[in-house]
Every structure is written in structure tokens, then in C-alpha cells.
Amino acid sequence: MPTYQYQCSACEHAFEAFQSFSDEPLTSCPECKGEVKKVYSAVGVVFKGSGFYKTDSAPKPATPSKSE
Numbered sequence: 509m510p511t512y513q514y515q516c517s518a519c520e521h522a523f524e525a526f527q528s529f530s531d532e533p534l535t536s537c538p539e540c541k542g543e544v545k546k547v548y549s550a551v552g553v554v555f556k557g558s559g560f561y562k563t564d565s566a567p568k569p570a571t572p573s574k575s576e
């Protein structure tokens with residue numbers, strides 16, 4: 509059973525919902541009945557793009573061969 513993460517756009521209440529693929533996505537916040545949006549995030553990665561997203565994309569300096 510996949511777990512979906514939702515966040516309310518009105519009160520920013522975040523919650524998880526266990527739903528099957530055939531279930532209708534939730535649309536209302538359980539707290540304030542506001543509009544919720546589905547949050548797509550990989551397991552273990554919560555804060556994207558807030559300083560934790562560091563990759564190895566930095567170019568490596570060209571190291572001269574020392575095999576002489």
C-alpha cells in the first residue's frame with residue numbers, strides 16, 4: 509500500500525495517507541477542509557532544494573599525470 513503525502517494549501521497541515529492506486533486522491537484537509545495538494549517526494553528525502561540537495565556535479569580539477 510503506497511503512502512501519499514499531502515499538504516494543505518490553506519493551513520499547511522501536512523499528513524500522510526495510505527491509499528491504493530485505485531483510490532481517489534484526497535482533496536480536502538482533515539483539519540480545516542481546505543484544499544490539499546499531493547506532495548511527491550522520495551522516501552527519506554524531505555527537504556528538497558533547501559541546502560541539503562548537494563550533488564557531485566562540481567567539475568573535478570584536471571590533475572596532471574604524475575606517472576613520469
Ligand SMILES: [Zn+2]
Binds near residue numbers: 518521537538541542
Ligand atoms: Zn488545512
